[in-house]
Amino acid sequence: MQFSHKTFFSRFYLVLVALFISTTPAHAALTIQITTGVDGAQPIAVVPFAQDQVKTALPYDLVSIINNDLARSGRFAPMPEKDLVARPHDGGTVRFGDWRLVSMDYLLVGRVRQLGATNYEVQFQLFDVFKGEQITGISYPFVAGDTRRMAHRISDIVYEKITGQRGAFNTRIAYVTALAAATGKRQYHLNIADSDGFNEQTILDSSQPLMSPSWSPDGQQLAYVSFEEKRPQIFVQQVFSGQRQRVTDFKGLNSAPVWSPDGKSLAMTLSKSGNPEIYLFELATKQLTQLTKHPAIDTEPTWSPDGSKLVFTSDRGGKPQLYMVKLSRNRVVSRPQRLTFEGEYNARGVFSPDGKHIAMVHGNRGRFQIAVLEVESNTLQVLTDSRLDESPSFAPNGSMIIYATNRNNRGVLAAVSVDGRVHQRLEVQQGDVREPAWSPLTNAQ
């Protein structure tokens, strides 16, 4: 086993996971469960960190958060605390033989020191047990209020050092919930939560439907569709200040906003001409450029990560399918090329962060499932086995696709690895949850 790390990781390169939590802690409104994991998760021991001169305990235990992150990923099998064979806190006291005996591949140890009233420092070391070597050793200062972020950051480092792929623990998910109010009317919330389901916050509350949240590339803003004036309009909201503005209110549809990779424009669907077409809206100048012109429905634009291509849904062939155009300086420079041919319905395409895959809603024989198209080989793989899936969104490291589905007559979120092997389920305590949008990686790394 220990000899095969390299092969193991290349084989499971696409299996990487990045989410959520397996228990229901006090502040988690989203509950996350791994429903199908991968065989052969990596054994790792995370020893509770020493507390040096810590007079005020941290609000959360760093090591529990790290263990939860790693376990949830499906890639790691953290050793239960009660089974730990030793409790070293730094390299000087680690005896690799102890850990080899219990078949641990990796070991994480560390110390927390209190520096001031709310100031702390954490130092940690990650070891390759078989080689008997330190993989990395880092120390970070942090404030008590950032304890969870600090723990996710450590998880990200462990994950990246061992798998070679960036972690996505320090990210957020935006989603829409619909809850039946006492009046029988529905109440809609646009929420964000940490990728482990903690810190759920409602950033918009409306009695009218909310749709299509889309993160800006810097993770600071969300564009979305709100029906608050009884018609669909596009808004942009600062996630952390709550400041918002309506960006479009044309006659007809104002929908499907997505940020361009450079963050300067939104691609969107407008039907002001009488028919849904895709436009580019430059945020600074409010200049509109029409990108499609066809009497069919054209909607659901998605950018390739390098901004050179735009994929959209169109029923110009009679049924909704995905089409692609090439862009140069915000102008379409190619005829629309049809991308999907399998199944009678392919819509809501979204590019993977590396641009190699497009996830979509794939309808075949009355079932609507999440499928992924490998762009270069043009092969389509259906990843899910349900019948009412929609709204796929990639984790920013490309490991997982989060999507909305239906379970026991409730709207729930689920996630699947790009190879279809790892499945997770995310549920809110009440109501329906839909339209997940995974935030980009933050700059805080």
Added chain:
Amino acid sequence: MNHKLLVAAVLLPTVMLSGCETLGGQDGGDVVVEDRGSQVDGGEGTGSGNDGATATGAQAGTAFQGHALDNPQSILYSKVIYFAFDSAAIRNEDRATIQAHAEYLGKNVRAAVVLEGHSDERGSREYNIALGERRAKAVRQLLLFQGAVASQLQTVSYGEESPAAIGHDEDAWQQNRRVEIIYKTR
């Protein structure tokens, strides 16, 4: 019920004549041609149908004290048009209803409606909002051809966001693929 059928039988041929060309395909229905001339022609052409609709309202009025739009015996009482999956084609059985509303709007020039397009939950949400709009515009187009004027008609699509029936089977879906004719003023 008999009245409804009778009215439908009388109206159907005219409605089909005026409606088929524009609504049969997916394409033409979307590009709204604001051609007042042909609308007026359409309205006049269905004059005989107008009498039929009025007669129904008057008869029912003897038993029902209220507005024709609220009278369960009146064809104007139906204000929801249903569709097949991923389709905006108006079914024959709904043409009489649309005809009656078009004539009502033609005679009551201050009346105005919102045509609210909806879809079932299957497929993607953003495609569905476009589909709901296409359905609302198909109904709008037929209303225009049969006597309503553009200023009386407003369209909005909710896609799958505002279902009439909660459920995840064909029973619910068929109730949700609809256009609601909502009178703002009568």
